Amino acid sequence: MSKRIRAFLKRVGLELTIEAGLEVARGFLIERLKDLTADDLYEAITKGTQSIDVSSEKDRRFGQKLARRFKRLHNRAADYFTASLYLNWLKEDRPDLASLIINMGEPAKKWLEEDATKVRKFLWPEKVD
Numbered sequence: 001m002s003k004r005i006r007a008f009l010k011r012v013g014l015e016l017t018i019e020a021g022l023e024v025a026r027g028f029l030i031e032r033l034k035d036l037t038a039d040d041l042y043e044a045i046t047k048g049t050q051s052i053d054v055s056s057e058k059d060r061r062f063g064q065k066l067a068r069r070f071k072r073l074h075n076r077a078a079d080y081f082t083a084s085l086y087l088n089w090l091k092e093d094r095p096d097l098a099s100l101i102i103n104m105g106e107p108a109k110k111w112l113e114e115d116a117t118k119v120r121k122f123l124w125p126e127k128v129d
Helices: 003-032 038-047 057-069 071-080 083-093 095-104 106-123
Strands: none
Touching: 003 071, 003 083, 003 106, 038 095, 038 106, 083 095, 083 106, 095 106
């Protein structure tokens, strides 16, 4: 097999690994937010409460279990998890929450950045400075 083909396969494998890690994170986040209403999110934004801070102990344990089980996938995906990606997931899976964040403007954008940082630290503790 030529070097070009091996390099191509390695790059494709890395991209698939990153995508799989992000999908694990997405599933965790969307599942955690399934019972959150737009009113709940509005209150969290205005009070500065991050979503990870109000997660149940069960959700926390599950997230930590995911992080351990899929460590290699997660670590490769960590650098790609951003507030913008988080918002895109919400647009697809929870358009009600995404709409609220977009319509609230700067305070909600700041909240989303902080929430994404906290979620990132929770799911990828070894990857965050």
